Amino acid sequence: MNHLRTIAGTTIALFLLAALAGCGGGGDPVAPDDGTPAAVTDLETVAGTDNSVTLAWTVPAAAAKAGGSLAYDLRYTLLGQEAADRSLWTAAPAPLALTGAGQTQMHVVTGLAAGSTYVFSLAARYGSGAWSTPSAPAVGTAAVQPDQTPPARVQDLVQYAGTTGSLTVAWSLAGDDTIYGRAEDYEVRYAGTPLTAETWAAATVADEVPEAHPVPGRLMLTIDGLVEGQTYHVGLKALDDAGHASALSNVVTASAVAMRTIHVRVDGSGDYARLNDAIHAALPGDVVLVGPGRYTWTNQGDGDATQGLFVVRRDQTDFTIRSEAGAAATILDAERQGRVMYVVGGTFGSGEERTWAGVTIEGFTFVNGLALGVGGELGPPWAGAGLALHLTDTLVRDCIFRDNEAIEGGAVWMGGQGGSRLENCLLENNEAESGGAVHLVNSEPVMSLSGCIIRNNVASLAGGAIYAANVGLEMDDTLVHGNLAIDRGGAMYIAALHDGSWIEGCSFLGNTAPIASGLRLAYPMTLTLRRSLVAANGGGAGIEIVAVGVGSGAVLKAGCNLVFGNNGGNAWPIGTIDLGGNLASDPLLCPDGLHPSAGSPCLPGNRAGGDECGLIGALGQGCGG
Incomplete structure (x- = not known):
């Protein structure tokens, strides 16, 4: 201490x-x-x-x-x-x-x-x-050893720089006793395979010593002797003077490649005075590294009324826009003057198809975006008030989307041919006509969400959290709760998905809609739903499929799910294929209404049929029995 x-x-x-x-x-x-x-x-x-x-x-x-x-x-x-x-x-x-x-x-x-x-x-x-x-x-x-509290977990580890034989990571100082004080030391490890709590002991310890980062309150460490071009998985644990270790940090996937880092500061003192200028100067392999602060429509001064405050142009690809201090400290604020960010990729014309691979966006908060133009028309934006991804394979990781409003996709819109992905993001308090938080539409490549929390969003029509139509969808380990659709699909409205689409290990809790308080399926398609929890949703049934002959013919393949306590009913709808392992028992959630308690049938070991299904839902145990 x-x-x-x-x-x-x-x-x-x-x-x-x-x-x-x-x-x-x-x-x-x-x-x-x-x-x-x-x-x-x-x-x-x-x-x-x-x-x-x-x-x-x-x-x-x-x-x-x-x-x-x-x-x-x-x-x-x-x-x-x-x-x-x-x-x-x-x-x-x-x-x-x-x-x-x-x-x-x-x-x-x-x-x-x-x-x-x-x-x-x-x-x-x-x-x-x-x-x-x-x-x-x-x-x-109150014990002979009074320090029994481990340090806080580092959650903003990022790759800061790289050469052909090394990579540098950076992170914010961790608290000693949870958020209080400062940790005594840090242990950084890396591996060529995914790094988890289970594989931590086998990973290589970085012997280098952390040093002060140019941004106060942060450290950085350079790992030398690496193989050029190889991908490494890097994580750390904070240590205190009593020998306690924090939980494993977020894990960074980094490469030992020459990286040009373009620095941006909110006061204009970086390599470029404005974030847009840095983005437009970026080339493949570059990292636009953004310092903490609030980047607004006012202080940036170059927002585009038809595209947004920040724009990745059609001819740009394969670079990273990354915050130095994480989403909570790095805020992109459109001040309700327009969309926050627009990423546009491939072009189609003259009989020749041309596509761009997209970019990576890490560690920002997108707030106060507005996209209330006329749907499908040129002019003011109407989709993705926080972030619009059009014809691009963009990865969005560790971001927060809050208080954005659009016609389609209050927080995020993904459309056109492109396989964009949301990973470990929080989307809350956004609003749209369809897809209160996320709207996915018209893409043959798979669009995906993983490890996200989507809560308290509103759709005035369909899909309180997510609206997905005519796309390939993959979604896992995502918590969807407290969302509202005024008409249908309190959590999700799903239509005409491509073959092979699936949802696995998700929780749909406490969402509301008059029709299908949880999931609403429409139009011919097949969706596989596994290891997911659909419970305590209000209004219509937990899961509904539009009746055959009314524009449906949807098929739901369901296995190892738990459906319970939905006000409008818990029955599997006509069009469901039972893959086995489905439950209709009380999930025995903790008082937070989200985590399973120690005796919950969602947890492996608590089911009479054995553990073949594994964990049901997005969250592990959160309280006692």
């Missing part, structure tokens, strides 16, 4: 709140001059028993205008409940002021529950003056 650490000779401040008022640069702490004492900046847990935790900190400086003796306000709460206002935390007996400014003081908090983990916060004042800013939190467990 150190609050300062040195990596490659670079000292890194432990708390994000390094600029708290009154913090000095060394020696005795410096107080502000308004009578308020300096804040405690280094509160930490140093020892414990089965009913106590010992805290330590440096005594803050006296304020020049303050009078009276030093007093403390010490409060604590259980880890996980610290979002409550600090005034609602438990007030501990106030520590006595036993040492002078700049000296270390220790204090034992007693009466704690054995094995429970707490968050502590300390404020100070002199006499009857104002209280200082509360300290950054410290986390400790």
Whole structure:
């Protein structure tokens, strides 16, 4: 739980709140001059028993205008409940002021529950003056070893650079105790095959030492001695000074190839002043690396009313647009002036077909896009207010789409011949006539979604979350919940899919529509649905197929699914082929209504028929029985 650490000779401040008022640069702490004492900046847990935790900190400086003796306000709460206002935390007996400014003081908090983990916060004042800013939190467990909390998982690992024999990855500093403090060290591993928690031990350890990244609060590490052009899977775990390791980070697929990195900063200080300029300068193999900040229609100044704020041109391909600090810190905001981003690929003309492979987009938040033009007409955009992918094989990974509105595909529209893919994305609070979040249409190549969360989107017509028509569809490990269609297909409206389309390992929960609260199938096609959970949807039946003779003839092949608790009914519709393993029992979900509890039939081992089906639904166990 150190609050300062040195990596490659670079000292890194432990708390994000390094600029708290009154913090000095060394020696005795410096107080502000308004009578308020300096804040405690280094509160930490140093020892414990089965009913106590010992805290330590440096005594803050006296304020020049303050009078009276030093007093403390010490409060604590259980880890996980610290979002409550600090005034609602438990007030501990106030520590006595036993040492002078700049000296270390220790204090034992007693009466704690054995094995429970707490968050502590300390404020100070002199006499009857104002209280200082509360300290950054410290986390400790009532146990002989008070540090029992592993560091936070790194979620924004990216490839930062590359040469013909090396690659460089970068990531944000991880918290020591969940999000608090800073991790002591990092272990980076790589392999030529997919890297998972199960294969972690067999992967190669990167011996190189992390170094400071140009962006504050981030580190980077270069792995040397690699094979030129080979693809590697790279991940890391954060370590603390008690030996705890975080969960495995997101895994990056990276290559040892010469990469030209084009840097973009929101203040215009990068290689190009504007993001669009950097995108248009990119060549195959390049990475447009975008610093944290909010890139808006206003501050970029070059949004196109018919295409969008950012545009990948038809003659561009095979490069990456990547954020440095992840989606939460890198926001593309169209300010409801138009679409956020447009990627256009192949051209068709003069009897010659010409296609472009597309680009990779990683780690952005797309917000406030607007595409309410006339559907199918030239002029203002009408599809994909967050992102429109037309005639392209573009990969969109680790992105957030929020508060976008369109005629088709509130967040994302994929159309024309192209095999674009959404991977590990969050799509929420978007709105459209069809496909509240996603609209897929008219593509022979397969369009796919994997590992996404699609929630709280609205379609005024069909497909509260997703509308898919006349495409090849592959969809797995995706959670679809809380979406609304005013007419049909609360979760999905699916029509005329191409042969071989499938949905596997998905959860459709708490969606609403008068007709087909979960899935609505229409027009001749065959869809395979496996290991999926359709439950607690409101309005129409969980799954419906348009009756034969009314423009349908759809066939649903269903195996190892669980359908239960849908207000309009749980029966498999006419047109279903039973592949076996389907259940109609209570999924026994946790209070969040999303994760299966320990006794859920969704979990392998809890079914009388054995474990052949594996996990049903997108999420693993989330609570006890």
